[in-house]
Amino acid sequence: MNPYTDVNFFEFFWVLGKRIWQFATGGGTGLATATDEIQLGVLACCSIACGLLGPFIVLKRMSMFANSLSHTTLLGIAGAFLFASHWWGSGMTDLSTLLIGACISAILTAGLTEILSRVFRLAPDASIGLSFTTLFAIGVILVSVFTRDAHISTEAVTGNCDALQLSDFRLALSVAMINIVAVIVFYRPLMLIAFDEPYLRALGFSAPLWRVCLFFLTALTVVCSFRAVGVLVVLALLVGPYLTARLFCHRLKRLVIWTPLCGVGISLLSVALSRAILSSAGVALSTGGILTLTTALVFVGGTVLRTVIGRAKPKLTLHMR
């Protein structure tokens, strides 16, 4: 029995708090996690993972590149699926095969984009656009040739936040952990790669190495989160919380702290909203869609607040420290 059945928006937080209290004091009986809690956990982990990288990605102008990575993931999944089902007979494909496929497709996308802009001398927007639309088209065709089912492709793009399991939570948690460790340990080079590459080189770091490092973290986050929440939510969480936090923070260090927190807040709100709509109207809306809408609303709310308080301090430049 799901303890969240028929709760409204405010009761959701009450029930959640009660259950966390029970869990913390060990007084609860039957602590099987409810689906809402798994969903919340996965979304919170994803928003921490994305929120930590968001500032660097946006500052490095890599967000449309993240978008292209998220699209071509489909090719990797389809390829891995075919490969696995062809070589190991059965249609059984475990998570790691799909993840490896998705990583390969991410590397392929990055390589193709680089080749198009370096060897073929295309402008960056044309090379990103050409490479990902082509790879994505190949992915869709692969899927439809071998499965005659466009359902997989739809799920891969729009994601499905509403059928999450505990394994998804573990995956999301590990990505969040990796990103936390990476951002804490490599904060300085990541900051410099986003802000001032010549300075980074002058300090004796290798710029290409750290660019690849940032790319790798981005690819890992996008690829691992797609399975849980779909590329859409990943993109919204990469950019939205950062832009909201950016309205109020002018220092990168604070942004790196506030962006994940903002993301966690958004995911909490959206899970509660999704449950409330289900309870009151009886319609199970896509939680991913609700989350992106909430992200947008939070940003718009932030701009209103910023306009109200902003007259006193209209400073908008971002500082490195």
Added chain:
Amino acid sequence: MDLFFHFTDPILRAPTIGCILMCLSASLAGVVLLFQRKLLISETISHAAYPGAIGGIFLLSFLGPDFERFSFIAVLVGALFSSWLGLQSIRWLERKWKISSDASLCFVLAVFFGVGVLLASGLQQVQPMWAQQGHILLFGQAATLTDEHMVMYGLMSLACFLFIVFAFRPLQAILFDRAFAKSIGIPTKFVERIFFILLLVSIVAGIRSVGVILISGMLIAPAVAARQFSNQLKTVFWLAAMFGAFSGWIGSILSAKFSLPTGPMIVLVGAFFAVAGLLGSPKRGVVFRLIRQAAFHLRCMEENVLKGLWKTEMDRHALKRLYPSMLSFVLFRLTRHGWIQKKGFVFALTSDGRTKASAIVRLHRLWELYLTEQMGRDPQCVHTSAEEMEHVLTPEIEERLTKLLSDPKQDPHSQPIPERSSL
């Protein structure tokens, strides 16, 4: 003929012609975006059209099943509205909040598409009968296009085409130099506004047959392909229209033949054109670039060998650094040019070859002298630069150098500079 059968067959006619028209207008819009370096905006606009299209179906579904045949009008109107809203949001984010165009494109894309997914999930549960209508918008379905669609797309494409034709001069001026266009009194804002409306129209027209996720490929690929073949804006427009129309045609035939989704097939054919252009175009293609590089490299080697032979004759120095793996091939080519001759076991210069070689050495030494006298470089370090420049200098530059250095006889290393000779 099988290919033209698609134009006359009553069932296949509408999808084929519809795809061609829609790809044509999309590729024209793509050329303008290519020159503005804003190609990725098409990706965002197409995703932003999704919630409006679904919303249109949603609203129509409340009117009842009788209105199902009007659904494509609902999709068009809704998609136009929401993509316009998306465009305005991008502007708002960029201008009001000074957010980089990259981040604002990504944010608008994610939010609008997310709202679309939200609406689609609602539609699925409230009006399951209508959900299929929304589902096909993701990846497109050309097979179910009717003659009404065809007329509609024809009008839209005609609007785009006429705009490009009649607004070509102002558009050209804006694309090349916006400030200049403004200064000579062209209403830049007005022209750009109309262009963006037509961009929305051409994208919205395409989502029914190619789908919101891939329509941006239809703007990008033909424009990129056309750009490779020409430096003339007018020609680029014509070529892009041709590539676009062809990819629509061939793509829809292939998709009908193998019963594959239309959108990806069209995009793949377009991408094929783009890759062919990138590889094989005579001026910018990578293949020809590599060939040109190899030819230049070979010429450098030939000239080095000639110079080496000339020097051995003059001062009996051994041939230095002249045993690359290509040597026999280079010697063969030089023989064929008639610059060297094989006498027994040794190669000797002919009189033509001697003239040619002395011309090269002259360029080398002239450049060394120029560097030391005019640029104030140390004579010790001018040799490397001259080794490269001797292959590049043209007769005109040689003449000017001669005049500048007042017809010198000796280079900085006290070696004689050979007389100028006509080859």
